[in-house]
Amino acid sequence: MDKSAKTRLAALESLRGAFSSRLLCDFLIERRLTISDCLERSLRKGGGEEQAAAATVCAQLCVQLGGGDESEEGFKILRPVLSAIMIDGCASVAARQSCARALGMCCYVSAAEDGEDLVKSMSHLECVFNTSYPNCEGTLPTPKAGAPGLHSAALHAWALLVTLCPASRLTVLLDLHLPKLQACLESSDVNYRIAVGETIALLVELGRDIDREFEDSDQLCECLKGLATDGNKHRAKNDRRKQRSVFREVLHYIENEDFTEEKIRFGVEGIYIDSWMRRRVYDAFKEVLESGVRHHLQFNPLLRDIFGLGPPLILDSSVKASKISRFEKHLFNSAAFKARTKLRNKVRDKRADVM
Numbered sequence: 001m002d003k004s005a006k007t008r009l010a011a012l013e014s015l016r017g018a019f020s021s022r023l024l025c026d027f028l029i030e031r032r033l034t035i036s037d038c039l040e041r042s043l044r045k046g047g048g049e050e051q052a053a054a055a056t057v058c059a060q061l062c063v064q065l066g067g068g069d070e071s072e073e074g075f076k077i078l079r080p081v082l083s084a085i086m087i088d089g090c091a092s093v094a095a096r097q098s099c100a101r102a103l104g105m106c107c108y109v110s111a112a113e114d115g116e117d118l119v120k121s122m123s124h125l126e127c128v129f130n131t132s133y134p135n136c137e138g139t140l141p142t143p144k145a146g147a148p149g150l151h152s153a154a155l156h157a158w159a160l161l162v163t164l165c166p167a168s169r170l171t172v173l174l175d176l177h178l179p180k181l182q183a184c185l186e187s188s189d190v191n192y193r194i195a196v197g198e199t200i201a202l203l204v205e206l207g208r209d210i211d212r213e214f215e216d217s218d219q220l221c222e223c224l225k226g227l228a229t230d231g232n233k234h235r236a237k238n239d240r241r242k243q244r245s246v247f248r249e250v251l252h253y254i255e256n257e258d259f260t261e262e263k264i265r266f267g268v269e270g271i272y273i274d275s276w277m278r279r280r281v282y283d284a285f286k287e288v289l290e291s292g293v294r295h296h297l298q299f300n301p302l303l304r305d306i307f308g309l310g311p312p313l314i315l316d317s318s319v320k321a322s323k324i325s326r327f328e329k330h331l332f333n334s335a336a337f338k339a340r341t342k343l344r345n346k347v348r349d350k351r352a353d354v355m
Contacts (some may be wrong), residue, residue: 005050009041012053019060022290023299028064035061043081043099048092051085055098058082059105061287066302067109075110079103079117083124086154093146096155100128104157105288108164108281109302122161128154132187133180133324140186148189155192159199160284163277167210168201174207174214185223190239193227194246201250204274208257216254224251272305281306 002008015035018024028035039061042054058078065071066161072335085091086099106123134140143151162173184196200220207214228247230240249260253276262273264282272280285303286293296303299312 005047009045009050009053012042012050012057015057016053016060019057019293020289021062022292023064025064025066028061029070032061032065032070032074036077040078040081043078043085049096051092052098053094054290055082055085055095055102059102062106062109063285063288063296063300063302064183066300067305071106073108074162076104078106079121082106083121086129087124093150095196096128097150100150100153100157101126101284101287104160105284108160108284111164118161118164122158122165125158127152127163129158132184132192134183136319139182141182143187143189143192148187148192152192152195155195155199156280156284156287159202159280162202162206163280170206170210174203180204182220182223185227188234194243197227197247197250198276198280201253201279204254205276221251221254224254227242264294264297266297267313269298269313271297271309278307297353 001074002011002309039054042050043058046054058074061072062075065074072211082099082103085101086096103121103125107117111117111121131141132143132147153219162170165173178200181200185193185200187193187196203308204214204216224247228244228251230243230247253259253305259275262279273282282293285296289296297307297309301312303314304310304312
C-alpha cells in the first residue's frame with residue numbers, strides 16, 4: 001500500500017474504471033485475496049473519499065468474480081468493515097452511502113444459501129434507514145445534512161436483498177415496514193420520497209406474488225394520488241416533475257397491477273424491464289457498474305444468468321444481419337426470466353429454514 005492518499009485514490013479510480021468497462025474475471029481469480037486485502041486497508045484507514053471509492057470497487061469486484069465461492073470468500077472478508085463504516089455516525093456521509101450500496105450488491109451476488117449473511121446485512125441496512133421512520137408520536141424526525149441520501153442508498157440496497165427472501169420472511173417484512181414506509185412518503189426530501197415510493201411498489205408486488213389476496217390500503221392510494229399530482233409551489237419545478245412521473249407509475253401499478261415496460265438494448269440483444277423487482281435489480285447493477293452495465297450484460301456470465309440471457313453470444317456477420325421480431329424477443333425474454341425466478345425461489349426455500 002502506497003503511503004500517499006492521493007496515489008491510493010488514483011489507483012482506486014483506475015480500478016473502478018477498469019472493472020466497469022471490462023470483464024477481468026480470469027485475471028482477478030488469482031489476485032482476489034491481494035486486492036481484497038488492499039481494499040480492506042483502504043476502508044479501515046483511508047479518509048472519506050478513499051473509503052467511498054474502495055467500497056464501490058468492492059462491489060465491482062464481487063460482480064467481476066461472479067456468484068461462486070471466490071466471490072463469497074471475498075464478501076466474508078469485506079462485509080464486517082462495510083457494515084461498520086455504514087453504521088458509524090462519525091464516518092463521512094459519502095463513504096456510508098457507498099458502503100450501503102456495496103453491502104447490498106455484494107450480499108446479493110455472494111450471500112450463501114444458508115441465509116446468515118443475508119439476515120445480517122439486511123439488519124444493518126435497516127438500522128440506517130429506520131432512523132427516518134416516524135417516532136412513537138407519529139412525527140417524522142428532522143433529517144440531518146446528508147441523511148436523506150444515506151437513507152435512500154440503504155433503503156435501495158435493502159430492497160434489493162428483499163427480493164432474495166423466502167415467503168415466510170417476506171410476510172414479516174411487509175407487516176413491519178409497509179406502514180412505516182407509507183408515513184415516510186411525507187418526507188421533506190424528494191429523492192427519499194421517490195426511493196420510498198419505489199420500495200413500496202416492490203413490496204406490494206412481492207406481497208401479491210406470495211398471496212393473490214394481498215391488498216393495499218385506501219389510505220396508501222390517496223397518499224400516492226397526492227404525490228402523483230403534487231403542484232406545491234414551495235418545491236422546485238424539476239423536483240415536482242420527477243416526483244409526479246414516478247408516483248404516477250407507482251399508483252398505476254398499485255391500482256391496476258400494470259407496470260410500464262422498458263427495454264434496455266445492448267449489442268444485438270435486449271432485456272425487458274417489466275416488473276418492480278426486475279427494475280430494482282437492474283438499477284442496482286447500473287449504480288455499481290455505471291456506463292459499463294451494457295458491456296457486462298453482453299459478456300458477464302453473472303448478469304446474463306440473473307437476467308436469463310444464457311451464455312454470451314458469439315456472432316458472425318451473417319448472424320448479426322438476421323433479426324427476430326420484437327414480439328419474439330419479448331416472449332423469449334419473459335420465458336427466460338420466469339425460469340430464473342423459479343430457480344431463485346428454490347434458493348429462497350432453502351433460506352426459509354434459517355430465517
